[in-house]
Amino acid sequence: xxxxxxxxxxxxxxxxxxxxxxxxxxxxxxxxxxxxxxxxxxxxxxxxxxxxxxxxxxxxxxxxxxxxxxxxxxxxxxxxxxxxxxxxxxxxxxxxxxxxxxxxxxxxxxxxxxxxxxxxxxxxxxxxxxxxxxxxxxxxxxxxxxxxxxxxxxxxxxxxxxxxxxxxxxxxxxxxxxxxxxxxxxxxxxxxxxxxxxxxxxxxxxxxxxxxxxxxxxxxxxxxxxxxxxxxxxxxxxxxxxxxxxxxxxxxxxxxxxxxxxxxxxxxxxxxxxxxxxxxxxxxxxxxxxxxxxxxxxxxxxxxxxxxxxxxxxxxxxxxxxxxxxxxxxxxxxxxxxxxxxxxxxxxxxxxxxxxxxxxxxxxxxxxxxxxxxxxxxxxxx
Amino acid sequence: xxxxxxxxxxxxxxxxxxxxxxxxxxxxxxxxxxxxxxxxxxxxxxxxxxxxxxxxxxxxxxxxxxxxxxxxxxxxxxxxxxxxxxxxxxxxxxxxxxxxxxxxxxxxxxxxxxxxxxxxxxxxxxxxxxxxxxxxxxxxxxxxxxxxxxxxxxxxxxxxxxxxxxxxxxxxxxxxxxxxxxxxxxxxxxxxxxxxxxxxxxxxxxxxxxxxxxxxxxxxxxxxxxxxxxxxxxxxxxxxxxxxxxxxxxxxxxxxxxxxxxxxxxxxxxxxxxxxxxxxxxxxxxxxxxxxxxxxxxxxxxxxxxxxxxxxxxxxxxxxxxxxxxxxxxxxxxxxxxxxxxxxxxxxxxxxxxxxxxxxxxxxx
Numbered sequence: 001x002x003x004x005x006x007x008x009x010x011x012x013x014x015x016x017x018x019x020x021x022x023x024x025x026x027x028x029x030x031x032x033x034x035x036x037x038x039x040x041x042x043x044x045x046x047x048x049x050x051x052x053x054x055x056x057x058x059x060x061x062x063x064x065x066x067x068x069x070x071x072x073x074x075x076x077x078x079x080x081x082x083x084x085x086x087x088x089x090x091x092x093x094x095x096x097x098x099x100x101x102x103x104x105x106x107x108x109x110x111x112x113x114x115x116x117x118x119x120x121x122x123x124x125x126x127x128x129x130x131x132x133x134x135x136x137x138x139x140x141x142x143x144x145x146x147x148x149x150x151x152x153x154x155x156x157x158x159x160x161x162x163x164x165x166x167x168x169x170x171x172x173x174x175x176x177x178x179x180x181x182x183x184x185x186x187x188x189x190x191x192x193x194x195x196x197x198x199x200x201x202x203x204x205x206x207x208x209x210x211x212x213x214x215x216x217x218x219x220x221x222x223x224x225x226x227x228x229x230x231x232x233x234x235x236x237x238x239x240x241x242x243x244x245x246x247x248x249x250x251x252x253x254x255x256x257x258x259x260x261x262x263x264x265x266x267x268x269x270x271x272x273x274x275x276x277x278x279x280x281x282x283x284x285x286x287x288x289x290x291x292x293x294x295x296x297x298x299x300x301x302x303x304x305x306x307x308x309x310x311x312x313x314x315x316x317x318x319x320x321x322x323x324x325x326x327x328x329x330x331x332x333x334x335x336x337x338x339x340x341x342x343x344x345x346x347x348x349x350x351x352x353x354x355x356x357x358x359x360x361x362x363x364x365x366x367x368x369x370x371x372x373x374x375x376x377x378x379x380x381x382x
Numbered sequence: 383x384x385x386x387x388x389x390x391x392x393x394x395x396x397x398x399x400x401x402x403x404x405x406x407x408x409x410x411x412x413x414x415x416x417x418x419x420x421x422x423x424x425x426x427x428x429x430x431x432x433x434x435x436x437x438x439x440x441x442x443x444x445x446x447x448x449x450x451x452x453x454x455x456x457x458x459x460x461x462x463x464x465x466x467x468x469x470x471x472x473x474x475x476x477x478x479x480x481x482x483x484x485x486x487x488x489x490x491x492x493x494x495x496x497x498x499x500x501x502x503x504x505x506x507x508x509x510x511x512x513x514x515x516x517x518x519x520x521x522x523x524x525x526x527x528x529x530x531x532x533x534x535x536x537x538x539x540x541x542x543x544x545x546x547x548x549x550x551x552x553x554x555x556x557x558x559x560x561x562x563x564x565x566x567x568x569x570x571x572x573x574x575x576x577x578x579x580x581x582x583x584x585x586x587x588x589x590x591x592x593x594x595x596x597x598x599x600x601x602x603x604x605x606x607x608x609x610x611x612x613x614x615x616x617x618x619x620x621x622x623x624x625x626x627x628x629x630x631x632x633x634x635x636x637x638x639x640x641x642x643x644x645x646x647x648x649x650x651x652x653x654x655x656x657x658x659x660x661x662x663x664x665x666x667x668x669x670x671x672x673x674x675x676x677x678x679x680x681x682x683x684x685x686x687x688x689x690x691x692x693x694x695x696x697x698x699x700x701x702x703x704x705x706x707x708x709x710x711x712x713x714x715x716x717x718x719x720x721x722x723x724x725x726x727x728x729x730x731x732x733x734x735x736x737x738x739x740x741x742x743x744x745x746x747x
């Protein structure tokens with residue numbers, strides 16, 4: 001047992017910190033700290049800064065432009081990003097599609113698409129959920145029918161995050177209705193400019209346009225845009241879920257958020273004393289603080305035990321459940337801190353909006369109830 | 383960074399685990415626990431021969447361990463087998479002798495298993511606050527005597543000596559060694575809810591040896607060690623609760639299918655499993671912090687005791703619930719594990735005590 005970082009790891013931390021001090025635009029950091037929404041160009045600017053340093057797709061293999069960092073280094077990197085209120089990496093290209101292409105894509109696909117993820121030529125979005133296929137994702141119905149050198153795609157995807165910015169979408173589509181429903185799914189890359197695609201905004205409960213519905217009507221997709229083998233898409237989709245779990249518990253972001261919570265609670269008075277000194281509120285904060293400290297260790301235990309950062313599905317599920325519960329609790333406490341000021345639509349520092357927006361954490365990426373199914377299957381072995 | 387035990391510690395854990403599996407089955411445990419003595423000198427000596435007591439002390443004190451993770455591997459196994467022998471009191475009193483640099487002869491007897499010690503900081507009014515001390519020490523003609531009451535001391539009757547905190551007046555306190563069986567030190571023993579025996583100590587001008595006249599820093603350190611030990615014992619206990627409940631969910635049939643097929647129960651056991659993993663992490667954090675700077679150590683220790691208090695209650699109550707009627711029975715080992723998980727919450731500070739303490743530590747550090 002050794003819970004300390006080596007001198008080399010501490011030196012790496014200093015290197016990351018120095019990089020952020022010099023390169024993180026203060027405008028972006030302030031937006032993140034105060035839970036403001038980033039624009040498309042904000043994201044692109046930050047991706048370009050990271051890419052220039054070779055840190056945009058840090059977890060990719062070195063030959064494709066990754067870093068070869070250890071699990072500890074990846075953890076330290078996330079930790080420093082969060083501490084500096086740096087934006088996260090928009091996951092769809094670097095963290096989701098990239099690893100799938102690297103593992104299952106053709107040489108031509110890797111050569112063409114991977115550099116475009118890194119240099120920002122493409123903004124990817126994810127076409128997974130459908131109106132009738134949420135937690136039960138394998139029930140998806142969007143069809144792709146082979147017609148010569150093309151697939152003809154028809155159907156509807158929904159909850160497509162930041163799809164309004166995207167020029168490309170990776171989709172799970174049904175290429176067969178025979179056998180188990182998981183066995184007829186393929187993984188398809190689709191150009192959003194293709195005729196027959198319509199993107200409609202969905203406004204969320206915080207009043208924001210973050211997600212979209214995407215309609216496909218006789219959309220022609222070249223067959224070379226299929227990843228891997230036809231009808232094996234479910235395997236690739238599942239791989240994507242186990243890959244790169246360093247961030248799933250969100251501990252670094254929660255640590256930064258708890259610090260912000262303490263700051264705003266300090267400024268609010270109850271019975272003439274700062275909320276941080278109010279026995280009830282201090283206890284509520286201490287509960288989540290302790291839970292988070294435990295989670296920091298649980299997270300590292302799981303990641304290091306898995307060796308290569310690909311945690312067993314059920315352990316990743318535990319991190320997801322508790323990690324999102326902690327993150328949500330911090331936003332709940334922040335909302336409580338505001339008192340009556342939580343009510344105006346533009347509540348200070350976007351706190352109420354973020355509380356509302358973060359209800360999504362326990363729903364997306366496999367709802368926390370689906371995660372419990374995954375864990376109980378593994379625990380009960382039945 | 384590394385979350386596996388050293389080879390030596392893992393070997394100790396494995397050896398001790400096998401020893402307990404053979405020598406300390408649940409039937410043996412019940413017989414010992416229900417006996418008039420409430421512990422077994424024979425088993426105690428057997429465990430001492432294995433080197434288990436020596437693992438709790440560093441080399442300077444005649445042992446070969448004494449670090450947080452040494453306590454961890456020993457107490458996790460004690461929890462797994464519901465051992466009632468006087469480990470906690472012996473650890474805490476032994477650490478008091480070691481840290482005060484007194485009575486190395488007695489410490490040597492403890493490590494070989496010849497004797498057992500008890501530790502008495504709790505008083506009828508103190509409610510987990512080791513600084514709340516009404517027992518008074520008096521110095522007369524070169525000898526110390528103590529008067530007052532100490533309560534709910536684990537395995538007090540088994541001990542040859544007890545380490546006692548006592549007020550020296552004016553905000554200062556001392557730690558003393560009291561030999562039991564001498565005039566002025568009356569022991570009243572009773573059965574404990576979770577097995578074994580405890581006792582109250584009434585001191586009336588009992589003669590005592592001064593270990594230190596600056597007790598509070600030492601009490602804090604010793605209590606920290608005790609909490610690390612209890613946290614790992616709780617982890618051992620909770621792992622058994624989880625395993626037994628999973629076995630039951632797989633095998634017990636109702637409505638024609640194993641009850642583990644019901645989603646309501648599946649989600650309950652998952653919640654328990656997550657609590658236990660968080661508790662294990664808290665216990666790791668506390669063990670790692672034990673030898674570190676005071677502020678970080680005390681925060682980690684209070685965080686751990688809060689966490690195992692909370693998780694222990696959840697694991698105990700949920701395991702009983704998921705077992706249904708049979709979970710209520712004395713006969714099933716499960717109920718005894720559940721009681722131990724709950725009662726650990728009542729030793730050295732409960733969930734609320736340590737949550738408040740964590741708040742005040744965070745405010746000062």
